[in-house]
Amino acid sequence: MSNLSLIVVLLVLLALGYQLGMARSRKVATVNSDLRMHSRPHHYGMMVGLWAVLPAFFILILWLWLSPAIINSMMLSQLPATVLALSADELRVVSQRISNLANNFGVVADAAQWELDAAEHLRILKANSAMVLTSLMAVIAAVGMLLSLLKITPRLKARHQVERVVKALLILCSTVAILTTIGIVLSMVGETLKFFSYIPPSEFFFGTTWNPRFSTVGIGEQGSFGLVPLLAGTALIAGIAMLVAIPLGLMVAIYLAEYAPVKLRNTAKPLIEVLAGIPTIVYGFFALVTVGPFLRDLGAAIGLDINATSALTAGVVMGIMIIPFISSLSDDIITQVPKSMRDGSLGLGATKSETILKVVLPAALPGIVGAVLLAASRAIGETMIVVLAAGNSPALTANPFEAVSTVTVTIVNQLTGDNDFSSPQSLVAFALGLTLFVITLLLNVIALVIVRKYREQYE
Amino acid sequence: MTIIAENPIKAVAAPSQVQQKVIDSLNRRHRKENLFRRLGLTAVLISLGLVAVLFINIFSKGLPAFWQSAVTLDIYFDPQIIKIPPMPQQRDDESDNDFRQRHIEWQTEIGFVNFNRLITDSLQKVLPDANKHRRDLARVVTSGERFALRDMVVADPSIIGQTRTLHLLTDANIDVWLKGNIDRSLPDEQQQLSAKMREWVDKLSADGVIQNRFSLALFMNPDSRSSLASAGLAGAFMGSFYMMLVVILLAVPMGVAAAIYLEEFAPRNKITDLVEVNINNLAAVPSIVFGLLGASVLIGWFNLPMSAPIVGGLVLSLMTLPTVIIATRSTLKAIPPSIRQAALGLGASKMQAIFHHVLPLAIPGILTGAILGVAQALGETAPLLLIGMKSFVASIPASPFEQASALPVQIYLWQGNELRNFFEARTSAAIIVLLLMMISLNGLAIWLRKKYEKRW
Amino acid sequence: MSNSAPVKISASDVKVFYGDNQALHGISMDVYQHEVISFIGPSGCGKSTFLRCMNRMNDTIDQCRVTGSILLDGRDIHEPALDVVQLRAQVGMVFQKPNPFPKSIYENIAYGPKLHGLAERKADLDDIVESSLRRAGLWNEVKDRLDQPGTGLSGGQQQRLCIARSIAVSPEVILMDEPCSALDPIATSIIEELIDELKQNFTIVIVTHNMQQAARVSDRTAFFHLGNLIEIGNTNDVFTNPQQKRTEDYITGRYG
Known part of the structure; x- marks a missing residue:
């Protein structure tokens, strides 16, 4: 049977367990009419259902996790000795071929007889495995259901059992977020250490040339893996983006929070936030086919x-993308400044703009700084706009009119979906990813701390 | 601003003097006030203008791509060309499997038929000097259309010997030429079409044989490299669909469960604080980092297939999870404790109070958060590139375990196509499709929020 | 205080609406120069709303509409030629909760004079800051830490800082909206003494829910109820011999 079925x-x-459990509990209740049942019938039902399903499900997961490796090694053990003498990498190719044959997928070139035999063997092993799994699960489910049905008595605390299981599931789900973080850190640290076994960290962090060559050239002909030009490109583009987004976003927030009539605010705010919902690939395309040529022609007109693809193009479009991010966060923060603060200033005869510039903004400054840091971390981690519009030229330059490359672009270039992570050319992607992760994490943590402090101040 | 310099204020200046100074300062200050207000308004208008420019730009580029040049031909399904045995019928003593095998063999045989001949033959009727330019003749109709003819025969073999009037998509270069997306004054060697072909196309267009027709190819076909004019989004759409399915089935329930635990059950201590900080940070981790996680853990360790929507869905689920958790938690927070206390006071257990009383009230908010999370996942590109979803896939995936592309990745692939004049519009059209999906998702979320908005 | 002093503010038939709710039902009264007048009444009676009309602070609230006329020195404060900035420089305000700006003590006081261009030189500004703090009785407590944030002071000191802040722009009238409600008794008595001194130079309108305070600091008292002015007169008369039954009930504690 397939896993889905x-x-x-x-x-x-x-x-079924639910129904049986309910029926059984009702029967028990009528037999023991002098005793009060501890839980409601549907609790007994849930309990029986869970006992029937959970252990079997656990077996299924375990089986799916462990069996492929076991089956593969059983299949390999039957192969001719000449094949077994191959290296691990070649052996992997062989087993991939056999697995394709077994699944009736085509393979390159005609299959040898021993390959066909092995494929047949693999098919049988898989069929057996599925049968054993199905029957094992059937037995366990049946036993679980029967035992729990028999256990139903008025004193059985079925509700507590069910609630404990539900709570365990809830806890399991909340650990996923933690596990994700741990997974990110562990996997990237692991691959990065592998990378550092080829290239010393000092060369990576302080090298000023980025020219990784291709992995096919071999390890003997190593390229240079200097991070500095990529970081410089990233900083340049993020800087331009912030130059566009901070003044616009902040002024939008101030105008909408302090001046705009309710109607304008209620229309303009969601419309501007539309910008935040547009996929970044769309911005990238917009930058490539519209903004880039426009800036090039504009530049030509003024000498x-x-x-067309430059730090400026990517930065400007990224700035547009970030406007709603800064404007809505700042809007929240500005409206949180207590009214008494504004009243105090207005009561002294200050104009509205004087009140905003000299009282509201200074009071909101920490929060706004936090918002800007969050926006900066987004700009640094943004990928698609720079992939399309920054020009992908990892040169160390401070000229915004030239093409540059960034950390994110390079990750995409180096890891083109090749699942062979053994060359430094691919492994460097993880070192870059880890660098990116650490930088954005630092920015986020600082920003969150600042914003939280700010919120507490006015709560 | 006059006498004060000689007359420094000792204590506080006399009222009238002060008033005079205030009045003196008014003009300057009101000018500043107006300037500031206008700056703000300008910023709002610029931002709204940018939204407008972006949309107008994409729509004006993309909308024409939904209409494509198609040539109207009377195709004669010539039995001389389509020489195939009759469609096999299942015999009584035959197993389903054997029959299927025979049917596939029959289809394979149809595959050898030269359907292009049918097209060129009927083109000859409208183009008098066609025989002298057979190479060009074979290129008028985009190559994918012969499969459409084949599919017609497979579906209904009785069509052989009949004539049907069909609208067949022309080659992409013809579409470009007729839409004026290439400079007609360019010299021959820079033109994609031969001089003869250009002459034909202009004639056919003037005769009304080639017309600009609304084409479903963009929606019905998978991507193609050999037949650019019929390259479509169907494969990418299904890829995205499977991924969204995974996100809805995994990220949404898990996120809601995690939020319920953290908001309602978890003790307030250092560990939950850490979890909270962790979730907030995870929400701000660049999406490409999730792609790296997918590449190294899901593909590298768990040996899941490359380019498969299941892997993409898992990566996007992990990415969306914090969004769903944060949205659900803030919804739960907004539900007043009195509701919980009322339920607890009636003797419900904490679990019952939450699942029977709190959760139903939170559903609109949770749905809103979930939809926004799904919309975010739908538009994400970067992590998918790292798990191999940028490879070219010419089929529509039948399950989440097969190779597939995704809508945003398809946009990425198309914008890089060499036939820029054709694909700039087609990419914009794909973007329109993606944007419409995002807008409807966001609209749905806003509608839900408006409909069930409740102030406690 | 005799009624021979010139009229500083003259209100007639002032009505205030918040959206569809009418908060004030036609208030008319005069405020004389250099007197302390207190507004008393149960919460929600409109006394603060009326106070905020006098320097048009209600303008800052959306949906708030004011009708009727308020004359300051015989000039209507709603007339278009009169700038609200100028009005508020003339009629200062101290709020219920101390609201020093998140700036240094010095900057808090210097804020108004800087805005209005009252000091040409740094020395002038220093003079204004010192004299304002002195008159608010705060100088000796803060003279050594003028550069520290105003929010670091105690509640009573913060409120005196706010009073000093409004004195610094040399207003003619100071409106005080329950200035002591957030303070402890000692801080309250210091502020009350301060009010007594300030009335030499300023006209003071004070809203209070504390009847003893009204009796202690004010020359005249006005009693508001449900958006109406019920009674106004010399403080002694209002407290010892109220003309209206409702005033008497409120003062004797029947409601409040």
Whole structure:
């Protein structure tokens, strides 16, 4: 049976156990009419259903996790000795071929007889495995259901059992977020250490040339993996983006929070926030086909040599993307400044703009700084706009009119979906990713701390 | 601003003098006030203008791509060309499997038929000097259309020997030429179409044989490299669909469960604080980092297939999870404790109070958060590039485990196509499709929020 | 205080609406120069709303509409030629909760004079800051830490800082909206003494829910109820011999 149908069967079992448990508990209740049942019938039902399904499901997960490796090694053990003598990498190719044959997928070139035999063997092993799994699950589910049905007595605290299981599930789900973080850190640290076994960290962090060559050239012909030009490109583009986004976003927030009539505010705010919902690939395309040529022509008109794909193009479009981010965060923060503060200033005869510039903004400054840091971290981690519009030229330059490259672009370039992570050319992507992760994490933590402090101040 | 310099204020100046100074300062200050207010308004108008420019730009580029040049031909399904045995019928003593095998063999045989001949033959009727330019003749209709003819035969073999009037998509370069997306004055060697072909196309267009027609190819077909004019989004759409399914099935329930635990059950201590900080940070981690996680853990360790929507869905789920958790928590926070206390006071257990009384009230808010999370996942590109979803896939995936692309990745792939004149519009059209999906998702979220908005 | 002093503020038929709710039902009264007048009444009676009309602070509230006329020195404060900035420089305000700006003590006081261009030189500004703090009785307590944030002071000191802040722009009238409600008794008595001194130079209108305070500091008292002015007169008369039954009930504690 396929795994999907196994899961469907488990769901049916859950419903069946539920019904049986309810029926059984009602019967127990009528037999022991002098005693009060501890829980409501549906609790007994849930309990029976869970006992039927959970252990079997656990087996299924375990089986799916462990069996492929076991089956593969059983299949490999039957191969001719000449094949077994191959290196691990070649052996992997062989087993991939056999698995394709077994699944009736085509393979390159005609299959040898021993490959066909192995494929047949693999098919049988897989069929056996599925049968064993199905019967094992059937037995466990049946035993679980029967035992729990028999256990139903007035004193059985079924509700507590059910609630404990539910709570355990809830806790399991909340650990996923933690596990994700741990997964990110561990996997990237692991691959980065592998990378550092080829290239010393000092060369990576302080090198000023980025020229990784291709992995096919081999390790003997190593390129240079200097991070500095990439970081410089990232900083340049993020800086331009912030130059565009901070004044616009802040002025939008101030105007909408302090001046705009309610109607304008209620229309303009969601419209500007539309910018935040547009996928970044769309911005990238917009930058590439519209903004880039426009800036180039504009530059030509005033005698500047601007590349169509340049730090400027990517930065300007990224700035547009970030406007709603800064404006809505700042809007929240500005409206949080207590009214008494404004009243105090207005009561002294200050104009509205004087009140905003000299009282409201200074009071809101920490929060706004936090918002700007969050926006900066987004700009640094942004990928698609720079992939399309920054020009992908990892040169160390401070000229915004030239093409540059960034950390994110390079990650995409180096890890083109190749699942062979053994060359430094691919591994460097993880070192870059880790660098990116640490930088954005620092920015986020500082920003969150500042914003939280700010909120507490006015609560 | 006059006499004060000689007359420094000792204590506080006399009222009238002060008033005079205030009055003197008024003009300057009101000018500043107006300037500031106008700056703010300008910023708002610029931002709104940018939204407008972006949308107008994409729509004006993309909308024409929904209409494509198509040539109207009377196709004669010539039995001389389509020489195939009759469609096999299942015999009584035959197993389903054997029959299927025979049917596939029959289809394979149809595959050898030269359907292009059908097209060129009927083109000859409208183009008198066609015989002298057979190479060009074979290129008028985009190559993907012969499969459309084949599919017609497979679906209904009785069509052989009949004539049907069909609208067939022309080659992408013809579409470009007729839409004026290429400079007609360019010399021959820079033109994609031969001089003869350009002459034909202009004639056919003038005769009304080639017309600009609304084409479903963009929606119905998977991507193609050989037949650019019929390259479509169907494969990418299904890829995105499977990924969203995974996100809805994984990220949403898990996020809601995590939020319920953290908001309602978790003790307030250092660990929950850490979890909270962790979730907030995870929400701000660049999406590409999730792609790296997918590449190294899901593909590298768990040996899941490359380019498969299941892997993309898992990566996007992890990415969306914090969004769902944060939205759900703030919804739960907004529900007043009195509701919980009322339920607890009636003897419900904490679990019952939350699942029977609090959660139903939170559903609109949770749905809103979930939809916004799904919309975010739908538009995400960068992590998918790292798990191999940028490879070219020419089929529509039948399950989440097969190779597939995704809508935003398809946009990325198309914008890089060499036939820029054709694909700039087609990419914009794909963006329109993506944007419409995002806007409807966001609209749905806003509608839900408006409809069930409740102030406690 | 005799009624021979010139009229500083003259209100007639002032009505205030918040959206569809009418908060004040036609208030008319005069405020004389250099007197202390207190507004008393149960919460929600409109006394603060009326106070905020006198320097048009209600303008800052959306949906708030004021009708009727208020004359300051015989000039209507709603007339278009009169700038609200100028009005508020003339009629200062101290709020219920001390609201020093998140700036240094010095900057808090110097804020108004700087805005209005009252001091040409740094020395002038220093003079204004010192004299304002002295008159608010705060100088000796803060002279050594003028550069420290105003929010670091105690509640009573913060409120005196706010009073000093409004004195610094040399207003003619100071409106005080329950200035002691957030303060402890000792800080309250210091502020009350301060009010007594300030009335030499300023006209003071004070809203209070504390009847003893009204009796202690004010020359005249006005009693508001449900948006109406019920009674106004010399403080002694209002407290010892109220003309209206409602005033008497409120003063004797029947409601409040």
